[in-house]
Amino acid sequence: MDTFGTLKIFVHVADARSFTVAGRQLGLSSSAAGKALTRLEEHLGVRLLHRSTRSVTLTPEGNCFLERSRRILGEFEAAEREVAITRQSPSGTLRVSLPLAGMLMMPALSAFMLAYPEVELDLDFTDRLVDVIDEGLDVVIRAGEVRDSRLMTRTLGQFRLMLVCSPRYVARSGMPRQPADLRHHACLHHRYATSGKLEPWPIKSSQNAIDLPRRAVANTIEPLIDMAERGLGIACLPDFAIRDQLRTGLLTAVLEDHTRHEGTFRLLWPSSRYMSPKLRVFVDYMSEHLIAGSQSPSRTGPMDKMPSSSSNSGAFHVLTKT
Known part of the structure; x- marks a missing residue:
């Protein structure tokens, strides 16, 4: 039995309440539509339709089967449309x-x-x-x-966020060896554009929070990269933004053993x-x-559990309404 084709006939007959109308819609004779549904009922072992010379009505089992059949046909049509969309050129x-x-x-x-x-x-x-x-x-x-x-x-x-500076800065001001040494260095800070707060540096320290000097503050990353390259101070920057500078030696990592992010x-x-x-x-x-x-x-949801969006993870925290 052509199960999918028979489901389509069943839905059309149930909607039209007529084998003749459903057959005309599908390009079938009323007798062919009737025989297909008889085979379906025999396959299922239940009666789906009450037939009379004047009307066709659904049995309780037919009502239940109709809902499922609509869903199956709807999913197939949706899959067809989705595949058709993938054949279109992106524009x-x-x-x-x-x-x-x-x-x-x-x-x-x-x-x-x-x-x-x-x-x-x-x-x-x-x-x-x-x-x-x-x-x-x-x-x-x-x-x-x-x-x-x-x-x-x-x-x-x-x-990850990391602390960096230029070799020129190290030659002039020395390399910090411990987090506490940062108190005596020019620190270049990023300020969150939305809250106005300074982004905290990911420093691991057994001491109390270090009050870092402010040589400069910017609410975007690009100026901080430029200032660090020019030897103006130490900046806290995302590694993906400075890979070329690290590879060429234009910038060097600071306190790598004391940062975690x-x-x-x-x-x-x-x-x-x-x-x-x-x-x-x-x-x-x-x-x-x-x-x-x-x-x-x-x-996102049960299959991809995530913490709340209130976390300021890194320089570019998510700002999406939940």
């Missing part, structure tokens, strides 16, 4: 929200634009609280933790039955090229 406007430090992600974003020229990126650089769904955003890149059952998430990779970058986008081609290719491309160590997408 159109994609609204992306990034942290203020997202300028450091421009190499990956520019490469994406070259790879998918039909996708127009509408980039919003901000550290303010954003509501992904209410503001009509397609996707958000953030660090930290978030829990919102309305969103899907893919982990891009891990990063780990953060996570994530892509977040509204949960829906269908994923547009432009969003799919963006998520896949960023997962592969932005930061190493990407994972498969998952829904």
Whole structure:
């Protein structure tokens, strides 16, 4: 028995309350539709329909089976539409929200634009609280933790905050050996744009909290990188933003044995039955090229438990409404 085709006949007959009308809709004779449903009833061992010369009505078992049949056919049609969408070329406007430090992600974003020229990126650089769904955003890149059952998430990779300075600064001011030595050094601080508070440095110390000097304060990362490169002080920066400087020796790590921090970058986008081609290719491309160590997408919630979004994990804490 063609189970799927028979389910389709059953749903049409149940809706039309007529073998003749259902057969006409499906391009079948009324007798062929009737024989198909008779075979279905024999297969199930129950009567689904009451038949008379004037009408066709559902039995209690038929009502129950109809609900399940609608669901099965609906899921199949949804799967067909989703597959059809994947065959379309990625195009159109994609609204992306990034942290203020997202300028450091421009190499990956520019490469994406070259790879998918039909996708127009509408980039919003901000550290303010954003509501992904209410503001009509397609996707958000953030660090930290978030829990919102309305969103899907893919982990891009891990990063850590580290203290760095230039060899020029070390030659002039010396290298700190213990956390307490920082009291006598020029410290370059990041200020959260939303709260106005200084981002704490991830220093492990058996002593009380160290009151760090303020040589300069900025609410974005790029000026701090520039000042550190010029030998103006010690900055606390995310490792992914200064990999080239560390590799070439332009910057060097400070107090590595006395710092401890780990953060996570994530892509977040509204949960829906269908994923547009432009969003799919963006998520896949960023997962592969932005930061190493990407994972498969998952829904936040029971299968992907996350702490509250109140955590300021790293310089680019998540600002997504829960």
